[in-house]
Amino acid sequence: MYVKMLGATVVGVEGRLIEVEVNLSSGLPQIAIVGLPDPAVRESVERVRAAIQNGGMKFPLDRITVNLAPADMRKEGTAFDLAIAAGILGASGQLPEPPPDGTLLVGELSLSGEVKPVPGVLPMVERARKEGLKRVVVPRACVAEASLIEGIQVVGIGSLQEWIQGGEDAYVSREENGVRTSGGFPGFALNGTEPDLSDVIGQHHGKRALLIAAAGMHNVLFVGPPGTGKTMLCRRLPSLLPPLDDEEALAVTKIYSVSGKLQGERQGLIRERPFRSPHHSVSAAGLIGGGSVPKPGEATLAHHGVLFLDEMPEFPRAALEALRQPLEERQVTIGRVRGAVSFPAHFMLAGSANPCPCGFWGSERPCTCSTLTVARYRARMSGPLADRIDLQAEMPRQAAPGAAGRGMSSAEGRALVAEACERQQFRYRGSGIRWNSELFGKLLAQHAKLAPEAEALLANAYASLGLSFRAHDRILKLSRTIADLAGSDRITEEHVAEAVRYRCLDTNVTG
Numbered sequence: 001m002y003v004k005m006l007g008a009t010v011v012g013v014e015g016r017l018i019e020v021e022v023n024l025s026s027g028l029p030q031i032a033i034v035g036l037p038d039p040a041v042r043e044s045v046e047r048v049r050a051a052i053q054n055g056g057m058k059f060p061l062d063r064i065t066v067n068l069a070p071a072d073m074r075k076e077g078t079a080f081d082l083a084i085a086a087g088i089l090g091a092s093g094q095l096p097e098p099p100p101d102g103t104l105l106v107g108e109l110s111l112s113g114e115v116k117p118v119p120g121v122l123p124m125v126e127r128a129r130k131e132g133l134k135r136v137v138v139p140r141a142c143v144a145e146a147s148l149i150e151g152i153q154v155v156g157i158g159s160l161q162e163w164i165q166g167g168e169d170a171y172v173s174r175e176e177n178g179v180r181t182s183g184g185f186p187g188f189a190l191n192g193t194e195p196d197l198s199d200v201i202g203q204h205h206g207k208r209a210l211l212i213a214a215a216g217m218h219n220v221l222f223v224g225p226p227g228t229g230k231t232m233l234c235r236r237l238p239s240l241l242p243p244l245d246d247e248e249a250l251a252v253t254k255i256y257s258v259s260g261k262l263q264g265e266r267q268g269l270i271r272e273r274p275f276r277s278p279h280h281s282v283s284a285a286g287l288i289g290g291g292s293v294p295k296p297g298e299a300t301l302a303h304h305g306v307l308f309l310d311e312m313p314e315f316p317r318a319a320l321e322a323l324r325q326p327l328e329e330r331q332v333t334i335g336r337v338r339g340a341v342s343f344p345a346h347f348m349l350a351g352s353a354n355p356c357p358c359g360f361w362g363s364e365r366p367c368t369c370s371t372l373t374v375a376r377y378r379a380r381m382s383g384p385l386a387d388r389i390d391l392q393a394e395m396p397r398q399a400a401p402g403a404a405g406r407g408m409s410s411a412e413g414r415a416l417v418a419e420a421c422e423r424q425q426f427r428y429r430g431s432g433i434r435w436n437s438e439l440f441g442k443l444l445a446q447h448a449k450l451a452p453e454a455e456a457l458l459a460n461a462y463a464s465l466g467l468s469f470r471a472h473d474r475i476l477k478l479s480r481t482i483a484d485l486a487g488s489d490r491i492t493e494e495h496v497a498e499a500v501r502y503r504c505l506d507t508n509v510t511g
């Protein structure tokens with residue numbers, strides 16, 4: 001006997017529906033799974049067998065063929081267990097109430113028959129809704145996550161046995177499941193409790209740089225001796241950034257779903273911008289994603305948020321080089337035997353760096369590095385990556401921290417950033433971009449026009465400081481953000497003059 005069930009898998013961060021066909025024929029008892037299954041899917045047979053037997057049902061002593069279609073897509077993970085079990089039970093006449101047409105089945109089975117959560121439920125349910133399916137059956141632990149998608153019935157089950165015995169009653173509507181929808185889920189604290197900007201004493205120049213970076217989502221690098229608060233400042237970026245809008249929130253939550261990071265207390269739509277801070281021992285694959293079953297890397301986990309590289313020159317060159325693609329294309333593409341997999345990676349890069357290996361170059365304490373070492377170190381910083389950093393701010397050692405004062409709080413900063421964001425959103429409506437840092441080509445020329453005296457100042461700086469063409473454009477974008485923070489449509493001399501000061505690597509690299 002033959003039956004067909006619907007399962008799903010994830011490619012990159014998008015869900016794909018998979019047909020699970022099961023055929024029983026007479027012959028020697030054996031089971032074959034065809035259609036490019038990976039090892040975890042092959043092992044599914046043993047889990048399904050045990051789950052069926054321990055649930056008090058019979059595993060058929062027939063020749064069983066399971067076909068996963070389409071055949072040209074590699075099937076990964078354990079999410080097919082439930083569909084395969086339902087198929088085998090259906091084909092052997094043990095399903096009193098087969099799932100109605102248009103039902104997606106997702107879940108991993110334990111040997112006892114418990115239905116366990118799997119990563120990627122959110123994109124799978126999103127795909128099911130897009131393809132017009134009526135309902136999804138998911139592990140009970142994933143009900144809240146699945147219910148983030150509007151317009152599809154969500155049925156949560158705890159075990160295979162309970163589901164089979166539930167019959168028609170298993171398909172209760174989700175209102176009866178007691179699950180709220182449409183923004184009813186408070187976001188969980190993705191980054192933990194956020195430190196406040198007012199904790200950082202003094203460093204008004206650094207705070208100003210941080211504010212500008214947040215207002216335009218500009219990549220930012222702080223350069224200064226140890227103990228000047230570079231890291232403290234960067235860790236306060238999330239406290240300044242506006243919350244994710246609906247579309248961004250869904251995109252970010254899907255990434256965390258696929259990465260298996262939406263479990264237990266961490267359920268609901270993510271509204272906070274992610275802040276990722278990988279250690280400098282991270283591999284290139286850890287940073288941008290990879291592996292035999294490609295998983296999102298830090299660059300993708302930082303999508304629509306911040307990727308913070310503390311002590312940036314300490315990161316291996318290969319890892320930094322790997323970031324060039326996402327910084328330019330705002331996504332990561334990983335080549336595989338069967339087609340490439342893409343992960344979104346539109347993040348703001350924040351970095352900190354000492355001015356030299358010992359940390360004291362240019363400060364009042366003597367630097368113990370040789371001229372050559374300093375030059376090499378700076379070359380690593382001002383390489384291809386630094387060229388993609390709009391804002392390079394120097395953090396000097398402070399004389400007397402007590403006298404410096406606390407200055408702006410995160411709430412004050414957040415309000416200024418929010419206003420600047422509104423100006424950008426209004427200006428770029430319908431253009432496909434959202435932030436000043438995304439301006440390029442025609443859009444840059446159109447939206448970052450300088451007043452004549454500002455134009456003259458930039459031309460002068462360009463010539464006298466020997467700025468690169470890229471640096472020139474970055475100053476334009478920064479000037480646009482500085483003007484937005486001042487509530488000005490016009491970009492004046494004052495705005496450009498401030499932007500030029502944030503190119504310390506271009507103007508100060510003399511070793």
Ligand SMILES: [Zn+2]
Pocket residue numbers: 356357358359360361367368369
């Ligand atoms: Zn030094």
